[in-house]
Amino acid sequence: MKKFLALLLTAFMLIALVACTGGKAPAEDPDTPDKPAETAGDGLNTALFTLEFDKDVWTLDEESASDDEEYCSANLQILDPDDPEYYLINVDISANITDPYDFREDIVYYGFDQYEYAENNSYELVNVGGVDCLKYEGESWGETTVKYLGRAESAGATVEVAVSAEDVSDSRIATLLEGLKFTLADTGNEDGPWEWEGEPFSAEDASVAAGSFTVETKWLPINEYISTFETFEHDVAAVGNTVYILTEGTLKQYAYDGSALNYEKDIELEEDGYDVILKTDDGSVWLTGGMNDLICIKDGAVAETYADLDTVAVSPDGTWGVSYFTSNECKMITFNGGTASATDITFAELDMVSYVKVDNDAFYVCGNAADESGHKVFIYNKDGVLQKTLCDGEGEGLGSITYFAKTGNGYIGFDGNMRTVLLWDADGAFIAELEDSDLFGTSYPWFCGSDMLSDGSIITVMTEDRADESATELVAFIVKGF
Numbered sequence: 001m002k003k004f005l006a007l008l009l010t011a012f013m014l015i016a017l018v019a020c021t022g023g024k025a026p027a028e029d030p031d032t033p034d035k036p037a038e039t040a041g042d043g044l045n046t047a048l049f050t051l052e053f054d055k056d057v058w059t060l061d062e063e064s065a066s067d068d069e070e071y072c073s074a075n076l077q078i079l080d081p082d083d084p085e086y087y088l089i090n091v092d093i094s095a096n097i098t099d100p101y102d103f104r105e106d107i108v109y110y111g112f113d114q115y116e117y118a119e120n121n122s123y124e125l126v127n128v129g130g131v132d133c134l135k136y137e138g139e140s141w142g143e144t145t146v147k148y149l150g151r152a153e154s155a156g157a158t159v160e161v162a163v164s165a166e167d168v169s170d171s172r173i174a175t176l177l178e179g180l181k182f183t184l185a186d187t188g189n190e191d192g193p194w195e196w197e198g199e200p201f202s203a204e205d206a207s208v209a210a211g212s213f214t215v216e217t218k219w220l221p222i223n224e225y226i227s228t229f230e231t232f233e234h235d236v237a238a239v240g241n242t243v244y245i246l247t248e249g250t251l252k253q254y255a256y257d258g259s260a261l262n263y264e265k266d267i268e269l270e271e272d273g274y275d276v277i278l279k280t281d282d283g284s285v286w287l288t289g290g291m292n293d294l295i296c297i298k299d300g301a302v303a304e305t306y307a308d309l310d311t312v313a314v315s316p317d318g319t320w321g322v323s324y325f326t327s328n329e330c331k332m333i334t335f336n337g338g339t340a341s342a343t344d345i346t347f348a349e350l351d352m353v354s355y356v357k358v359d360n361d362a363f364y365v366c367g368n369a370a371d372e373s374g375h376k377v378f379i380y381n382k383d384g385v386l387q388k389t390l391c392d393g394e395g396e397g398l399g400s401i402t403y404f405a406k407t408g409n410g411y412i413g414f415d416g417n418m419r420t421v422l423l424w425d426a427d428g429a430f431i432a433e434l435e436d437s438d439l440f441g442t443s444y445p446w447f448c449g450s451d452m453l454s455d456g457s458i459i460t461v462m463t464e465d466r467a468d469e470s471a472t473e474l475v476a477f478i479v480k481g482f
Helices: 002-019 101-109 114-118 171-178 436-440
Strands: 038-040 043-045 049-052 071-080 083-097 126-128 131-140 143-152 157-165 180-182 206-210 213-220 226-228 234-239 242-247 250-256 261-267 276-279 285-288 294-298 301-306 311-314 320-324 329-336 339-346 350-358 362-369 375-381 386-390 401-406 410-415 420-425 430-435 446-452 458-465 472-480
Touching: 049 071, 049 083, 083 171, 101 114, 101 143, 101 157, 126 143, 131 157, 157 171, 157 180, 171 180, 206 430, 206 436, 213 420, 213 430, 213 436, 226 242, 234 276, 234 458, 242 261, 242 276, 242 472, 276 311, 276 446, 285 311, 311 350, 320 350, 320 362, 350 401, 362 401, 375 401, 375 410, 401 446, 401 458, 410 446, 420 436, 430 436, 436 472
Parallel strands: 234 446
Antiparallel strands: 038 043, 043 049, 049 180, 071 083, 083 157, 126 131, 131 143, 143 157, 206 213, 213 472, 226 472, 234 242, 242 250, 250 261, 276 285, 285 294, 294 301, 311 320, 320 329, 329 339, 350 362, 362 375, 375 386, 401 410, 410 420, 420 430, 446 458, 458 472
16 A cells, blocks of 8 residues: 555656746656665665665665666665555655755755744754754654655755654664765855845836736836745735735735735634635625635635635625636536536537636636647637637747736736737737736746736736855736736
């Protein structure tokens, strides 16, 4: 069972990697060995570590062991004597000559505070193989998991040792780790700045010609800045002069004064994982996604909860919506007080749905066309009858629309994969495709979410790496002129 679960988890992680590259080709997998590690007697010698172990106790997976100048790894197991297809103890060891940012992301993921680690030395470190490491202990797939995470800055190396076992206090594990020695050469490396040492993002106002229109953008400072290791899970909604930012499941409230977003408070949520925020004309905000119930928040408190729905796009008047996941089989939702009724609807023009936006009298479904012509925007009337199909200037597919809206001049779409803003006229004819670098001064952002303000301008949030690579920030802009 343990072997099956491990293989299943590996397959899931590979699928997630492909799905989350956001248009970038995925980086080469460092786990693919350039050459096998060499064993000598009861030892393993690689370019970055040596390991002495008892071959009568431990089984080395020689096919997965790698030995490269910049990446070395090994997997050792104590197999179940009753069924050698399964392990009792599993240990993964790796050393990687790389930048520090994956290490910093990992320590945050495992619950450590970067500032407390780097500046205040608040955590007791464990020396593993000559490198001082943070120690994390938790549960995974019914087993106890211990991870040792370390950064050897002078060598520009990150090390990790992961142990999985029913009993992590087994003396054989300690004996194995006593035989580990990281052999990392001091190259005089100095890691880049931590986020509090780096230069926060900023941008100048911009204006870009688009046909007969001029699209203007203004950067909105967020006080305090929002740093993140999550590229996608952020959204925004504006109600009057109040702006709500949903970031990694946390709902933050800001005062918008026309030039900046000033933090006011966090709104407590009973569930984590929400990734979409919407607003309705009565000033309510709605949270959906993340396999959670749809909730409606009024005056800072949950007023309604709707269960058993997928991600829901809600109409501005709050009377109806569309529930969707990834299939073209969705549901039309009618809201009546605290109840919601659902009717099945299938969008035959699509084979996969990625984003839906609803107006009072129409809705827009973005996803892959069933005829394999690519990602497009399909515009339906309220009865679900197709009215228009929008594509790029060549009549071909788009990248991945993450926000779409009808404006006073036509339609606007934010393409997350292509990092472009697209404009169409009221008939659906293509007008222009505008680059993120020209509009926002960004280099490779992900367009997370947007919302239209009462004056027809759009507030949008995106993730972008700082120029000094000290952090990824969630940044905000106003877009107007179309």
